Amino acid sequence: MNVKINENFDNLSENYLFSEINKRITKYKEENKAADIIKLGIGDVTLPLDKTVIDALIKASNEMGNKETFRGYPPEYGYDFMKEAVKKYYKRFNVELDLDSIFISDGAKSDLGNIVDIFGNNNIYIPNPVYPVYLDSNLMSGRNINFINGSKDNNFLPLPTSDIKKGSIIYLCSPNNPTGSCYKYDELKKWVDFALNNDSLIIYDSAYESFISSDEYPHSIYEIEGAKSCAIEICSFSKQAGFTGLRCGFTIIPLEIVCSNHQINKLWKRRQATKFNGVSYPVQRAAEAALTDNGIKECMDNIKYYMVNAKMLSELFDEKNIYYTGGKNSPYIWFKCPNDMKSWEFFDYLLKNANVVGTPGAGFGTFGEGYFRITSFNTHEKTKEAVERLRKLL
Amino acid sequence: MNVKINENFDNLSENYLFSEINKRITKYKEENKAADIIKLGIGDVTLPLDKTVIDALIKASNEMGNKETFRGYPPEYGYDFMKEAVKKYYKRFNVELDLDSIFISDGAKSDLGNIVDIFGNNNIYIPNPVYPVYLDSNLMSGRNINFINGSKDNNFLPLPTSDIKKGSIIYLCSPNNPTGSCYKYDELKKWVDFALNNDSLIIYDSAYESFISSDEYPHSIYEIEGAKSCAIEICSFSKQAGFTGLRCGFTIIPLEIVCSNHQINKLWKRRQATKFNGVSYPVQRAAEAALTDNGIKECMDNIKYYMVNAKMLSELFDEKNIYYTGGKNSPYIWFKCPNDMKSWEFFDYLLKNANVVGTPGAGFGTFGEGYFRITSFNTHEKTKEAVERLRKLL
Numbered sequence: 075m076n077v078k079i080n081e082n083f084d085n086l087s088e089n090y091l092f093s094e095i096n097k098r099i100t101k102y103k104e105e106n107k108a109a110d111i112i113k114l115g116i117g118d119v120t121l122p123l124d125k126t127v128i129d130a131l132i133k134a135s136n137e138m139g140n141k142e143t144f145r146g147y148p149p150e151y152g153y154d155f156m157k158e159a160v161k162k163y164y165k166r167f168n169v170e171l172d173l174d175s176i177f178i179s180d181g182a183k184s185d186l187g188n189i190v191d192i193f194g195n196n197n198i199y200i201p202n203p204v205y206p207v208y209l210d211s212n213l214m215s216g217r218n219i220n221f222i223n224g225s226k227d228n229n230f231l232p233l234p235t236s237d238i239k240k241g242s243i244i245y246l247c248s249p250n251n252p253t254g255s256c257y258k259y260d261e262l263k264k265w266v267d268f269a270l271n272n273d274s275l276i277i278y279d280s281a282y283e284s285f286i287s288s289d290e291y292p293h294s295i296y297e298i299e300g301a302k303s304c305a306i307e308i309c310s311f312s313k314q315a316g317f318t319g320l321r322c323g324f325t326i327i328p329l330e331i332v333c334s335n336h337q338i339n340k341l342w343k344r345r346q347a348t349k350f351n352g353v354s355y356p357v358q359r360a361a362e363a364a365l366t367d368n369g370i371k372e373c374m375d376n377i378k379y380y381m382v383n384a385k386m387l388s389e390l391f392d393e394k395n396i397y398y399t400g401g402k403n404s405p406y407i408w409f410k411c412p413n414d415m416k417s418w419e420f421f422d423y424l425l426k427n428a429n430v431v432g433t434p435g436a437g438f439g440t441f442g443e444g445y446f447r448i449t450s451f452n453t454h455e456k457t458k459e460a461v462e463r464l465r466k467l468l
Numbered sequence: 469m470n471v472k473i474n475e476n477f478d479n480l481s482e483n484y485l486f487s488e489i490n491k492r493i494t495k496y497k498e499e500n501k502a503a504d505i506i507k508l509g510i511g512d513v514t515l516p517l518d519k520t521v522i523d524a525l526i527k528a529s530n531e532m533g534n535k536e537t538f539r540g541y542p543p544e545y546g547y548d549f550m551k552e553a554v555k556k557y558y559k560r561f562n563v564e565l566d567l568d569s570i571f572i573s574d575g576a577k578s579d580l581g582n583i584v585d586i587f588g589n590n591n592i593y594i595p596n597p598v599y600p601v602y603l604d605s606n607l608m609s610g611r612n613i614n615f616i617n618g619s620k621d622n623n624f625l626p627l628p629t630s631d632i633k634k635g636s637i638i639y640l641c642s643p644n645n646p647t648g649s650c651y652k653y654d655e656l657k658k659w660v661d662f663a664l665n666n667d668s669l670i671i672y673d674s675a676y677e678s679f680i681s682s683d684e685y686p687h688s689i690y691e692i693e694g695a696k697s698c699a700i701e702i703c704s705f706s707k708q709a710g711f712t713g714l715r716c717g718f719t720i721i722p723l724e725i726v727c728s729n730h731q732i733n734k735l736w737k738r739r740q741a742t743k744f745n746g747v748s749y750p751v752q753r754a755a756e757a758a759l760t761d762n763g764i765k766e767c768m769d770n771i772k773y774y775m776v777n778a779k780m781l782s783e784l785f786d787e788k789n790i791y792y793t794g795g796k797n798s799p800y801i802w803f804k805c806p807n808d809m810k811s812w813e814f815f816d817y818l819l820k821n822a823n824v825v826g827t828p829g830a831g832f833g834t835f836g837e838g839y840f841r842i843t844s845f846n847t848h849e850k851t852k853e854a855v856e857r858l859r860k861l862l
Contacts (some may be wrong), residue, residue: 125533
């Protein structure tokens with residue numbers, strides 16, 4: 075029929091990264107039935123939810139079965155108990171949030187994708203390489219996309235340059251997916267100052283903040299002075315508390331941000347009230363529990379487990395003197411493929427010669443070509459075994 | 469700052485219906501502290517979730533706490549077990565669905581709001597009065613909006629007219645919110661035939677289908693021949709199974725629908741894979757349970773409870789010979805305000821003289837002016853008491 079479609083969809087490239095990986099693994103397994111393949115490509119948590127979280131989830135589920143405690147439609151922007159929990163969590167970073175600036179959602183991906191709804195046709199600046207949602211959601215809206223490129227020269231931490239146009243929207247992700255690179259206070263300050271001085275807005279993805287263990291790195295962009303006037307922060311319980319299967323995240327839009335004489339917070343309220351109906355009550359209770367002192371302690375135990383794996387992996391690259399980023403305040407290790415191999419070439423080489431699977435860096439942007447991502451989400455045992463195999467191969 | 473916003477947001481009117489209602493109730497209560505107010509404005513379910521649903525929710529929650537049964541990211545389009553459950557449910561209506569045409573989501577509101585993403589600048593036709601999300605989501609995208617008007621003349625069931633342009637997108641909601649009107653087979657066939665003959669697409673909101681008890685009305689638009697080539701159906705577990713607080717719904721986009729040489733199903737897949745990360749695993753298990761034979765039986769018991777209230781209310785309007793729609797295959801009763809009162813005038817009159825609260829019809833569109841919506845979601849006792857008060861007043 076003649077009904078018009080959104081023609082911007084034609085500008086999207088096929089999202090084939092993980093399907094292509096699976097295709098190659100399947101083919102290899104068919105040809106090598108005895109192969110004991112270790113997956114270091116996992117971008118998902120693997121440890122189960124903590125007791126504090128499960129207890130809260132089940133308690134709230136039971137409430138939904140009783141007339142006295144049943145709850146219907148949740149508030150579109152999140153229950154106050156949940157917003158209070160986020161507000162309290164941010165006090166750990168000496169950040170004071172307005173309750174009204176916090177929006178609870180079903181995950182950072184939804185918010186990162188949907189945030190484009192409230193903006194007009196601006197110049198968009200996106201790191202390269204990076205998580206593909208920023209690019210694809212802006213392509214769908216027909217935006218003018220520019221890249222801020224990461225490389226060995228800047229340790230995959232691009233800083234503002236004079237060619238970035240005024241009045242732009244700039245995406246930042248720190249700790250970065252896929253490179254694991256993390257902005258220090260003074261580096262992030264450069265971005266905030268740039269935004270303030272150049273009439274620009276930062277969309278800051280802090281989904282991996284809880285992997286930061288060093289004092290040198292901010293957990294929230296609001297730790298930087300002035301950020302509340304120029305930055306939206308989007309975060310998730312997926313990696314922090316293992317909520318990838320439960321679905322909960324949040325977005326902070328300070329009341330201070332005004333674009334073209336409109337309070338952005340108010341536009342997002344209108345967007346969410348129209349196109350979203352809030353997060354499942356038991357899931358919000360589970361997320362609230364994850365932010366209690368006990369909850370945080372248990373979640374951090376899981377993160378420490380993953381970081382033992384990250385340490386094993388990064389020590390190998392230190393030993394082999396191979397250039398890499400991440401592995402210290404991030405679950406990701408991003409390294410240069412040996413012998414100047416291309417990303418997919420190295421994928422096949424690693425699969426064939428070590429039966430280890432990772433993720434080709436080229437899948438995250440053109441500046442990822444020649445690089446490779448491995449993750450710390452497998453078990454200690456499997457990770458140790460993978461390290462041994464890599465030690466022999468590299 | 470100069471960052472451009474989506475200027476279409478300026479065309480939205482304030483979403484003040486329910487806040488204005490609450491404001492007037494609060495004011496009345498302050499001035500009449502002893503008033504025993506009965507709320508028939510409730511658009512949310514009030515009975516708790518059924519045992520079958522709660523058991524499944526808790527079982528799945530426990531699975532998330534064990535390493536062996538933990539699940540991470542859900543599939544973006546829903547777990548196969550859940551899609552199979554929807555497929556099986558539709559067999560009750562003799563509708564055979566492709567598994568690939570079913571998308572599980574966090575609710576019908578999200579899908580109804582987000583579906584605009586995949587379309588271009590088409591003429592949009594929206595019933596008046598109707599659920600406000602169709603209008604607001606299309607206004608946000610700057611679409612050219614037209615109304616298909618309901619009135620006493622067509623029993624609030626507008627049918628196709630020759631002035632509807634070819635190549636349009638037409639929203640239908642049956643049973644309708646707020647009017648409770650429901651298209652019969654031959655009436656819905658007129659819409660499907662119109663869409664097929666006029667190159668148009670129907671977006672069919674069937675959120676209230678489980679309130680249909682008469683054989684005269686289709687539960688799904690796919691019961692009409694040809695609909696799979698021209699209709700998207702969006703449904704919800706909110707009213708059927710009381711999931712307003714759990715959040716689950718689904719959208720069906722048949723593989724047959726092709727707009728401007730693009731398979732719409734494929735565009736929605738790309739949209740959801742980019743801007744959505746699937747529905748919480750325990751919630752999907754709960755929804756699956758709601759669609760088992762036991763689950764359906766328990767859910768129907770709740771619906772029967774509400775329909776006893778609807779019967780009490782509609783019998784009063786029969787007795788008083790006041791024009792109304794709904795109340796039989798819908799939880800809503802939509803009636804003409806007595807003495808040609810306007811909607812808000814009658815709201816105040818009813819609050820003052822019967823201490824009963826409902827929803828002014830004018831809040832759902834200009835053609836709702838002079839009408840009023842009451843619902844069956846209160847208890848038997850309160851509804852009975854409200855009927856007695858209305859009997860004296862009307």
